Amino acid sequence: MQIRDYVIRRLMIFPLIIVGTSIIVFALSRVGGNPIAIYIEHEMSAEEVAELEDRYGLNDPLPVQYLAWAGGVLTGDMGWSAVSAQPVTEALFDRIGASLELAIFAAIIAILMGIGLGTFGGARRDRLPDHVTRVVSISGASMPIFWFAILLLILFWVNLGWFSTGRSDPTIFATIAHPTGIYTLDALLAGNFTAFADAIHYLVLPSLTLAFGATAIIARMMRSSLVEELNEDYVDAARAKGLPERLVLRRHARRNALIPTVTVIGLGFGFLLQGTVVVEIIYRWPGIGRWMADAVLRGDQATIMAYVLFTSILFLFVNLVVDVMYAYLDRRVVLGA
Amino acid sequence: MVDLTAPPTPAPVPIQGPWAVRARRFAEVSREVLRNPTTVIGLVIIVLLLSMAILAPVLTTPNVPDPYQMPRDWGARDEPPGTPGFPLGTTTTGGDVFYGVLWGARTSLQLSVIVVGITVTVGVIVGSLAGFIGGKIDEILMRIVDVFLAIPELIFALAIAAVLGPSFGNIIFALAVVFWVKYARIIRGQIIHIKQNEYVDAARVSGDSRFKIYRKDVLPNSITPVMVQATMDMGGIVLTAATLSFIGLAEAGLAEWGVLVADGQAGISAGKWWASTFPGLMVFLWALAFNLVGDGLRDVLDPRTERR
Numbered sequence: 110m111q112i113r114d115y116v117i118r119r120l121m122i123f124p125l126i127i128v129g130t131s132i133i134v135f136a137l138s139r140v141g142g143n144p145i146a147i148y149i150e151h152e153m154s155a156e157e158v159a160e161l162e163d164r165y166g167l168n169d170p171l172p173v174q175y176l177a178w179a180g181g182v183l184t185g186d187m188g189w190s191a192v193s194a195q196p197v198t199e200a201l202f203d204r205i206g207a208s209l210e211l212a213i214f215a216a217i218i219a220i221l222m223g224i225g226l227g228t229f230g231g232a233r234r235d236r237l238p239d240h241v242t243r244v245v246s247i248s249g250a251s252m253p254i255f256w257f258a259i260l261l262l263i264l265f266w267v268n269l270g271w272f273s274t275g276r277s278d279p280t281i282f283a284t285i286a287h288p289t290g291i292y293t294l295d296a297l298l299a300g301n302f303t304a305f306a307d308a309i310h311y312l313v314l315p316s317l318t319l320a321f322g323a324t325a326i327i328a329r330m331m332r333s334s335l336v337e338e339l340n341e342d343y344v345d346a347a348r349a350k351g352l353p354e355r356l357v358l359r360r361h362a363r364r365n366a367l368i369p370t371v372t373v374i375g376l377g378f379g380f381l382l383q384g385t386v387v388v389e390i391i392y393r394w395p396g397i398g399r400w401m402a403d404a405v406l407r408g409d410q411a412t413i414m415a416y417v418l419f420t421s422i423l424f425l426f427v428n429l430v431v432d433v434m435y436a437y438l439d440r441r442v443v444l445g446a
Numbered sequence: 447m448v449d450l451t452a453p454p455t456p457a458p459v460p461i462q463g464p465w466a467v468r469a470r471r472f473a474e475v476s477r478e479v480l481r482n483p484t485t486v487i488g489l490v491i492i493v494l495l496l497s498m499a500i501l502a503p504v505l506t507t508p509n510v511p512d513p514y515q516m517p518r519d520w521g522a523r524d525e526p527p528g529t530p531g532f533p534l535g536t537t538t539t540g541g542d543v544f545y546g547v548l549w550g551a552r553t554s555l556q557l558s559v560i561v562v563g564i565t566v567t568v569g570v571i572v573g574s575l576a577g578f579i580g581g582k583i584d585e586i587l588m589r590i591v592d593v594f595l596a597i598p599e600l601i602f603a604l605a606i607a608a609v610l611g612p613s614f615g616n617i618i619f620a621l622a623v624v625f626w627v628k629y630a631r632i633i634r635g636q637i638i639h640i641k642q643n644e645y646v647d648a649a650r651v652s653g654d655s656r657f658k659i660y661r662k663d664v665l666p667n668s669i670t671p672v673m674v675q676a677t678m679d680m681g682g683i684v685l686t687a688a689t690l691s692f693i694g695l696a697e698a699g700l701a702e703w704g705v706l707v708a709d710g711q712a713g714i715s716a717g718k719w720w721a722s723t724f725p726g727l728m729v730f731l732w733a734l735a736f737n738l739v740g741d742g743l744r745d746v747l748d749p750r751t752e753r754r
Contacts, residue, residue, distance in 0.1 A: 122589075122592070124594050124721065125589070126589075126592055126593055129589065129590075129592070129593030129596070130593055130596045130597060131621055132593075133593060133594075133597065134605075137605055137609050138609060140609060140610070141480075145720050152584075208522075213611055239632070242727050246733065247484075247737050247741065248730075248734065249679060250737055251730055251734035252730055252733075252735035253689065253692075253704075253707075253726055253729045253730060253733070255687070255688075255689060255692045255704070255708075255726070256707055256726025256727070256730060258721070258727065259707065259710075259711060259714060259722045260722075260723070260726070262714060263714050263719045263722075263723070266715075267714055267715060267717060269717075282673075300688075301575060313625075314616055334580060337555075348451060349669060360604060379598045379599075383598050383599065383600035383601055383603065386600070386601070386604065386693065387692065387693065388691060390693065391711070400691055401604070402694075404608070405604060405605075405607075405608040405693060405694070405695065406610070406612075406693075406694050408608065408609075410609065413605050413608055413609065417605045419601070420598060420601055421596050421597045421598070421601075424596065424598050425595070425596050
């Protein structure tokens with residue numbers, strides 16, 4: 110298969126999968142409970158409830174209901190978010206900046222640490238650094254994020270008093286405008302270094318917590334692909350021509366080992382997405398993860414549906430980009446398929 | 447350079463034929479698995495955790511009427527570890543952390559066995575239909591699998607459990623809906639690969655029925671990656687369930703590790719670290735042990751996929 114055909118095929122399947130996902134999300138809202146339960150008050154009479162059901166089209170056939178909902182989603186109308194007392198679309202945009210900022214910082218940490226740790230272990234196979242890498246990567250996959258977050262809080266907040274929960278110091282927050290909702294960016298735009306340092310300070314613990322799982326995945330992949338590359342003939346050739354080991358590693362082996370590592374970035378991104386729910390609860394971070402957790406506890410179906418649909422499409426999109434990128438980087442994948 | 451003194455690498459023994467062959471293969475695999483120290487550590491932790499689960503009713507007095515509910519002693523709130531009668535301390539609501547840790551192991555064991563049992567069965571059936579029959583059925587089933595894989599696991603399970611309402615039973619159901627997909631995909635890939643072997647053609651030529659070929663030749667040779675994944679999921683399922691119950695989707699007061707960590711969270715700012723720390727450590731050890739063993743199994747059973 111040519112790369113172009115592969116990309117076209119992936120792009121053709123993409124909308125189908127999104128439609129499939131939206132059907133699942135819709136079905137979710139219809140299997141359990143009443144989708145408008147959260148709008149119903151104690152004082153309402155049966156007639157009023159019936160009228161409400163009628164207004165939201167709950168007496169129509171399911172396919173009609175689905176189309177009405179999907180049409181709404183396409184025009185940016187995802188209903189009313191009861192937990193935040195505003196339209197879902199608006200609530201989503203108000204909170205996405207906070208989650209995005211957290212996820213971007215966590216991703217940077219995970220990629221740098223993952224590649225660093227993987228190289229550190231892979232280049233010293235079966236020696237102490239390698240065992241350290243192995244322990245870190247298996248712990249990362251087994252670590253309950255909620256517990257890790259609490260441990261960090263016990264140490265750095267309760268005992269050392271270095272950090273606290275929340276997103277910024279309220280007095281510093283008030284000194285600058287927030288056009289993007291990404292505080293570090295807002296501070297840079299305002300040219301306010303104090304606000305920037307404050308935003309970074311509050312980011313440290315949550316982004317480290319969130320990064321742990323993804324770091325583990327990346328380190329593991331980097332380590333094994335580096336080990337594999339170091340066994341290749343071109344590495345022997347580079348050594349034979351007298352290149353110092355450091356350069357063999359940096360210029361040849363590590364560069365090629367990065368290619369397969371790209372594939373796990375999609376997986377790592379999924380880890381980050383899922384992790385935001387718990388991390389945002391514990392660190393009182395006002396993003397979409399905590400919004401979802403609130404909605405889950407109060408049965409706010411419009412919010413749950415919007416969150417699941419939004420994160421799934423994001424996840425699919427990242428994976429699509431990663432796959433296409435990998436196909437370009439390593440043509441054997443496609444041609445061998 | 448070839449080292450002529452090294453023993454020749456043994457040819458892989460296909461898992462079929464009489465029981466003697468299988469027993470020998472099992473002994474070989476066990477020996478190989480036990481050679482890896484981290485796998486042994488994982489096995490030891492698993493044995494300890496399972497003994498905790500089994501001995502919970504002996505080591506503690508079961509709460510009546512429901513032993514899976516935390517006993518409350520309102521006279522002993524926020525007691526630190528080492529208090530007489532409460533070796534791991536108590537929670538802000540007077541729950542015995544030691545009791546929760548032990549009975550939590552029992553909850554986790556039941557949970558993981560039930561969910562792994564259901565998901566492996568469903569996944570193997572769906573994946574076998576897709577891989578062995580192929581064609582249109584394969585295409586349809588795999589697109590369904592793609593859609594299920596499109597939603598991140600934890601978020602999917604969270605949404606299902608949320609719309610069904612908070613209860614541990616619903617968490618189990620949600621996990622079963624989410625986790626079968628991987629098995630379907632793994633077994634399908636394996637079967638498509640195994641089907642191309644000559645011994646399958648031989649069986650077909652000799653007149654065996656399709657079901658017999660599937661049962662005797664294809665399935666037994668395709669199942670090892672499923673076993674590796676199932677071992678890891680024994681850990682992953684407990685981890686995911688604990689996350690869901692931490693968020694608040696299990697019944698309050700259930701003797702389950704995620705619920706306990708959530709209970710203990712309120713006390714940490716006042717320096718009461720124990721109520722969250724011990725149950726969380728149990729989740730970590732449980733997941734870690736099964737991951738270590740799964741990892742070791744994979745290295746031995748299927749060296750090709752080591753890097754994944």
